Amino acid sequence: MSSYVRAPHAHAEPLSETIDPTRAAAAAQRWRRALAEGLGQDPGAALDEPRRMLAMLKVFGSTRRLADLCLRYPVFAGEAFLNGPSAVLAQAARDLTALSGGVGAADALYAALAPIKNRADIAIAIAEISSQWTTAQATTARTDLAERLVETALGWLVRGAVNRGELPVSLDEGAAKGVFALAGGDFSAEDLAPHGPLDLLVVYNADVFDGQAKRMAERAFIRISAELREAFEGKPGDYPIYAVRTPLGNCVNGQGLVESAARVTAALSNPQQNPVKRWCAASRVVAGDRRTGGEFLEAAEELIWGKGELLGENGRAELQKMSDDPRQPFRAAANLLRWSLGRSRPFFRALSAREVFDAGAETGAVPADVAARLSVGAELAQTIVARAQMMKGAAAFGAATADEEGALASLCNYSDYASLAAARDGAIADARNALVRLLEGPRADFARYRAAERNPDDVDKLQDLGFRNGAGLSTLIDGWAELCAAGGDIRFSEIAPGLLTAFGETQHPDEAVRLFDRMLKIEENSVRNVHTSTRTGVRDGLIDALGCFGAAVEPLVETAQAAATLFEPRGPETPKSGAEWLNRHAPPKPAEGLAALGQWRREQIARVALCAAAGDMTFDAAASALGAVHVATLKRLFDDARESVDPALPVALHMFDGPARGVPGYNAPLGFIADGGDAEKR
Template sequence: MKLFFTQKLKPLIPINTAMAAELLADLRDSVVQADCPKLAKQLDNQPSAAFLCAVLELSPFLREVLLRRPGIIETLCETPLEARLEQVFSEISASSISDGVTETTLMAALRRMKQEAHVLIALADLAGLFETAQTTGWLTRMAEACIRAAVCFLLRDADESGKIKLPDRAKPETGCGWIVLGMGKLGAHELNYSSDIDLIVFIDETSKAIGDPLDCVETFSRLTRRLVRILQDRTADGYVFRVDLRLRPDPGSTPLAIPVEAALNYYEGRGQNWERAAMIKARPVAGDIEAGRKVLAELAPYVWRKYLDYAAIADVHSIKRQIHAHRGLGDIAVRGHNVKLGRGGIREIEFFVQTQQLIAGGRFPELRGSQTVAMLGRLAERAWITPDARDALGQRYAFLRDIEHRIQMIADEQTHVLPEDDEGFLRVARMMGYAKAEDFSKDFLAALATVENHYAALFEQAPELGSETGNLVFTGDVDDPGTLETLSKLGFQRPSDICRVIRTWHFGRYRATRSAEARGRLTELTPALLKAFGETKRADEALLRFDELLKGLPAGIQLFSLLQSNPPLLGLLVLIMSAAPRLADIITRKPHVFDGLLDPAIFAEMPTRAYLEERLESFLGNGRLYEDILDRLRIFAAEHRFLIGIRLLSGAIDGQRAGRAFSDLADLMIGKALAAVLEEFGRRHGTVAGGRVCILGMGKLGSRELTAGSDIDLILLYDHDEDAEESDGEKQLAPSQYYIRMTQRLIAALSAPTAEGVLYEVDLRLRPSGNKGPVATHIAAFGKYQRKDAWTWEHMALTRARPVAGDETLLAHIASEVDAILALPRDAAKTAKDVVEMRALIEKEKPPRNLWDMKLKPGGIIDLEFLAQFAALTGNVETKRRSTATEDILAHLSHSFAEPSVSDELVDAHRLYTRLSQTIRLCLTGEVESDDLPPGFADLLCRAADLPDLQRVEIHLEQVAKTVRKHFDALLRQAMRKA
């Protein structure tokens, strides 16, 4: 080996010769102060002085170190550079066992020695004494030496404190159980000048050094954290290496040190495509080297698949699609171009090699190497690539790596981007040996174009992932700049957060994404999902709701496949997530409700009572246990409320039809719950002689106008033999007590919260005497109260009463009883006066919140209901059979009470309110706030109102309300005058 200064050094040209001369003079001063006579003499040598002069001017980082520590190159006057590097590495290794070493002294020593090695390697590189592979090889060895020195120190320290028991303190790494894998360029011996080092840390739990396997994760995670601190923390002496541990399995939820068995289970069950590619370069670099080799041997079948079955080919194509999207990272350019990630850059060459290796390496072990250029040669030998591709990519790889090193030598920063300013760009060109920036630009563009052409040819058959939208790359654990830009363009406000969420899907942390097939389907679906969510007004919010859905799904393949093959269903899902937070919340909490959408006939069949009853009987099956029946009812009700809502949301049914469907569903649930309660109650308390029960549906349940979020208003009535004194069960009860207790049990069955949710919130305030009266009423008492003591408002409420469940004979009796009570003669003027006063009282005590409060606003739903109820009570409805539906009554107002045109306007108003209120209750949990509507919800309101924009809907609502209030006032004033 020759001495550094006796060799022919590649000439470098400084940018500013005057500045370079001044810097050389500064170096001479430093040499004198540091007492470096050999170097002082060498500076009189013209070639040596010229080289150092240019280095000082072109590299601020090297300048700062050399002016402060000229002794680094003093050694080169009598020791060959390679020999000096070997000495430095030996000193690094010895630093962890020197007398009195502490963590602090070790950190200082490693920083000083790494800095010296760093400078020596840079000088050899710039001088043309090292080829690219030699430069990366020396940089890698330096990193390994530093890592091993820190690991050895930490192992001895842990041994001394009793955390572990080393088999041999003189050789602490042997059998220690602490496996440190070098990944990426460190693992491939291709480290760049200012690179991070990628590590994965495993624990061999079978190692004799580990005392308690239960404590080993905490022990070695703590050691790993200290290892990172020793290497990475910036001190007065700088830092050694930035450390990245994010290539380990599922880094967001796993410890820094992972037991081998857990890691193997992860890779075999949840390992991702990009992790296969990453493992190509994995290599034990410190700790228990032998155990590390065994781990990689066990992982070989995961990385290198012997047979290229369909799934394996799909995996490789998935990698290709993700990599191919990188082509969107800017056009081929020069200034500001990312030499690593940009088009035609280093990453494209690396992926070109790795994808070929993944395809062929399972059958040809010689293709399993980690070094890029060497594998280009092996691929050519096997005819997987042409000799032309081997030579062209090999040469450009070295050229681009040299440029990368020089960019980083400027300030010792981990950057891969060429400077955009003239001086900075020329600085890199001069360090590359070019006198003119234009010549460098020409060669650089030619290199990028060559790489791009070979890379594009490799992926010609791969489906485009980013062609329409741009980059969509979610591999690794670092945000891809182009992907962030794409997400922003799609409409996402927090693209980095969205990247993190999608990476969570790929890590298989949810049950729905644990299988490789599910993750593959979701990867295929992701671009369409992002595009669809991006078209909503609050894309982030919608996607996060979808993420909550994924968290709760027990499995994902079926749903992902369905969405992939059914764009309208995907659109519906996006609509739910963006426009219907209430429905989205239901899906999130109870994802099983979404199962109903897997039925392709769901939108073709109307949710009639017969349809619901048939499915309910099938769902209940032969279940006879009380709690099981109730839970099945809760599950069925939740799913079918959701499916009715979906039909409404999609436009398959209108608001009026939805109201009937919600009410039919409630009727069935109440009937089945009542039957179950009666049977269960009878087990202990028996039955009452002649006992019969009937439930009257009141309010919107009675009028068949329930919404997705409605409570149910009920009155429970009963009858029994006159001479019945007690029930005949084990624990006897008097009839009144029997039915009160039974009713309380029914209320609990309907409204008590359980793991399966609540069937319905129940309101019994419309029973005789309201909250003061018993919860169950004898039919005789009910008839007597309604005839003699009921207020006008109670008779108004009774106009909507409808028997919904119970004994068939009692149901018929109660129906005729209600008809009879409503047919009683009334003073129309007094009734009208009571209605007007009641409406005024409500308006005073419960004023509307805003114009969207369609129930309480003047001219709103209450006005329409009161008009219909007044007409029903006073005989102003022309129908053969009593109807409880508000709209039906308004449509049949007698002509003596209201002109047909008035009746039509009232019906139209009610239909508008029904469509809007059904949509609102379906989608929102709270009230409508015009300035803060969920994205897409405004469009639903416009569709419900059949108007083009929300402003026109609001104007129309105001006009309709004024019309209704005008008719309300006129019709009731007229009724009072006529009397």
């Protein structure tokens, strides 16, 4: 298995590139001499106990970074070997508390945090390797340490901004009012590896600032975002404290790591931002103003859990992605249970993977034997990743070279790497099988024993066409037939020929069926309209739009008035350019407000997608129409914002050209041109 690792560009001290277990005894002796010098005496026979001796040999013969840290901090390593990790971790907590008044740039913060993190890493790693702690206990300790580090780092950077006059807020016990940190992923679930990745999002309440202070605060938090990432990942040449990830950006220069509460809420309100919803669904407050953070999560509850399915087709595909991380299939199974059961059982949301499987067995969502296997497999995968990161000192997922393979097998208590790989691959295969069965749901188990149905061949034929659940679709079609019967003299057979085949030929057959069913139920004349469209040839274009551009077309099936658009006559009169499109479908008047503008934009995107799918509009014409809608929307937004601030302000909006300008989902590079007036206002 290949591995991913974010390694430093250069080592602080020269280290042997090859891990050689034959050098372990000599390195252990050097460490004992350094320990004796640090203590002022030789600890003697206490270190000669066989279990401790074997742990020392593993540290110095199977790791690079951990061995280096033990030689750098011999006294702390000795304390961990002799008395366990508790004293070292308690000292680390006191050292972090002592930084509560610290200020400085990101490099100063890194310099303050890195030694504390290194000493804590030594203690936890030695406790795990020497079997004083289980992997689960070590993981919990690492998560607690990460929370303290985030709390200290956030307080440090916010305090610096306050001292510089960039943030006009008061500090309450080191935390700025309205600023808090959310943990997601492994961090939230207490499944954190030594070097992450650390899933983090810092949120601030922009409403506590007014006017100029609001703009100053936004600039200050952009700076804090970049500094927070640098403080954890270090500069080139530094070992990272943690690799950092965030759900709202790529984290380059801290992008998306710190965001306003309004922007996060807007992302949660966007139906196309389900990944952000899923991230926040299992998040928890770990630092900063915890009261405000708790209120934010309570307010977001309905946005996250109340609107539509949290998982969706994209979520299912995301869960089944392959990864170099051996924990991925276990995390996917745990996330599926969190997202499926978290709505009705909130305690599921922040449980660790092992706890999720145990709780799933107790509630009957997972068979007890499957849950037990998943729990054991998740701990094995966590052990492999944790010890690979101990070995390398960075966010690695496994071994990359032959010497690392042997070292990792030794650290995981396997005789050779082949045995470790076989155990790992077997556990991963078992987890993927469990994930597939969980995604199928309990009906898949019942289907095997189901008696002959009315038309059992129909179900198989439907699934052959590409539908995921043929039995469910068969029931749905029966409902359509009843609608036809209730609608008068139109028979379902008159609109059905070729209908299911047309669904199956689209990119997302199940999505097409869902939207078609919704359309039939929301528009009282829909059955007659479908019948008419079948005869005029309009129906196939409609099916293509529902199955290929479902997310774009969905606004047209939200109301009966919009659904009527689906059956409007199209053809030569369809606009062929952006200008023609705006002449035909003008934006709402400014007095109607921005909400009407947003709804107009969604409907225009849906109309363009429908025309393109039906072949009534070339893709060049569709791109031109989308670009025109995009420009008209941005112009109205800019005019509205300028009007609300200062209509006479000499500022202009410039849009850069590009091949995908106006296409939904692509970035829209913008610029502002200001002239005259005070430099600060510009």
